[in-house]
Amino acid sequence: MSAILELKHLRKNYGALAVTDDVSLAVDAGELHAIIGPNGAGKTTLIHQISGLAPSDSGQILFDGRDVTRAPMHERVRAGLARSFQITSILPGFTARENVAVAVQARSGSSFRFFGDPARERDLDAQAMEALAIVGLTGRADVTAGQLSHGEKRQLELAIGLATRPKLLLLDEPLAGTGKEESERVVETLLGLKGRYTIVLIEHDMDAVFALADRVSVLVYGRVVATGAPDAVRSDPAVREAYLGEEAA
Numbered sequence: 001m002s003a004i005l006e007l008k009h010l011r012k013n014y015g016a017l018a019v020t021d022d023v024s025l026a027v028d029a030g031e032l033h034a035i036i037g038p039n040g041a042g043k044t045t046l047i048h049q050i051s052g053l054a055p056s057d058s059g060q061i062l063f064d065g066r067d068v069t070r071a072p073m074h075e076r077v078r079a080g081l082a083r084s085f086q087i088t089s090i091l092p093g094f095t096a097r098e099n100v101a102v103a104v105q106a107r108s109g110s111s112f113r114f115f116g117d118p119a120r121e122r123d124l125d126a127q128a129m130e131a132l133a134i135v136g137l138t139g140r141a142d143v144t145a146g147q148l149s150h151g152e153k154r155q156l157e158l159a160i161g162l163a164t165r166p167k168l169l170l171l172d173e174p175l176a177g178t179g180k181e182e183s184e185r186v187v188e189t190l191l192g193l194k195g196r197y198t199i200v201l202i203e204h205d206m207d208a209v210f211a212l213a214d215r216v217s218v219l220v221y222g223r224v225v226a227t228g229a230p231d232a233v234r235s236d237p238a239v240r241e242a243y244l245g246e247e248a249a
């Protein structure tokens, strides 16, 4: 498999603190690659660097054969790098399908004048319904987003991300704040996306990570201490000591 995303010797400091410390890793096309690590390990910062929200001090980010290290976020999105939208960006007064239609429209770069063109509206709607079907929200398409449960909002977030037809989807803790049943739903949804999309997943829920990931990279104090298949990572002594210590004991 070839890498769609490559990080080479990436660094970021906050003052004297090396938050991303010489990170090199490759994400293969089609894989679900999880990045795990203890609190404060630098996972969110790394996602910010990949998505373009935080500049990198040095190193390189190659995406789909292109050096995007210094590219602004919108260029990365246009190149196919999507970050899961936070729930706060969901429009609560609009239905689920309208929320996704807005994202489809943003992708196509068209103006809001297209609302009112019946053929165009049908097309947007069909694409929105397709994304909702992928995440299992077909039956909730006409519910206003504010009425959706927390887990359903996370599914809607995924549908909005997918509506941009990404080559790579960056998911920052999609299970955060979900209850047991809801998290099972989101895991089911992610299992459905697995193999169809390239996904980089940051997640604290280890059961979910080990159920979903093709490969796992472990960050500790900003450094990658292990990358590999879930079982190999789980039994890696450095990982057990640094991260899974309590569970392994």
Ligand SMILES: Nc1ncnc2c1ncn2[C@@H]1O[C@H](COP(=O)(O)OP(=O)(O)OP(=O)(O)O)[C@@H](O)[C@H]1O
Pocket (backbone or CB within 6 Å): 014, 019, 037, 038, 039, 040, 041, 042, 043, 044, 045, 046
């Ligand atoms: N804007 C900032 N300014 C200064 N320090 C920061 C900033 N953002 C993050 N840090 C520090 O960088 C380190 C890594 O933070 P980061 O949020 O990336 O870790 P994380 O692995 O995502 O943590 P968590 O699992 O708790 O979300 C922490 O020590 C944090 O305090």
